[in-house]
Amino acid sequence: MTSGDSASILPAAIELRNLFQIVEHQEDYEWEYFREGVDIHRLYGDGITGPTAALLRYREAAPIPSHVHEGYEHILVLSGSQQDQEGKISAGTLRIHAPGSTHIGMAEPGCIILAIYEKPVRFFQ
Numbered sequence: 381m382t383s384g385d386s387a388s389i390l391p392a393a394i395e396l397r398n399l400f401q402i403v404e405h406q407e408d409y410e411w412e413y414f415r416e417g418v419d420i421h422r423l424y425g426d427g428i429t430g431p432t433a434a435l436l437r438y439r440e441a442a443p444i445p446s447h448v449h450e451g452y453e454h455i456l457v458l459s460g461s462q463q464d465q466e467g468k469i470s471a472g473t474l475r476i477h478a479p480g481s482t483h484i485g486m487a488e489p490g491c492i493i494l495a496i497y498e499k500p501v502r503f504f505q
């Protein structure tokens with residue numbers, strides 16, 4: 381799977397198939413280091429400017445540090461479970477955080493999520 385020539389250029393179309401079976405074909409994606417214990421596959425955007433969508437794969441139980449959302453964030457859990465101050469969500473669950481919301485994300489090893497950000501995320505650390 382490729383996401384175009386540059387992470388900051390929006391491709392004409394992106395298609396992801398069998399997302400709820402992603403564990404079985406996760407090696408089809410090009411994963412990069414994101415945080416300790418967490419890999420990322422960017423679909424579009426660079427996470428710094430404009431909208432961004434990415435798959436996040438937790439190789440170990442690892443936190444995503446405290447951050448604030450300048451715009452809406454959509455989290456769709458594809459495998460495993462993730463939790464934050466709102467509680468735990470499992471595969472097949474979509475959670476939407478409103479602009480201005482602040483939280484710390486934590487997931488179990490093997491969790492893969494689809495994260496879509498309207499605007500860049502601002503980390504406090």
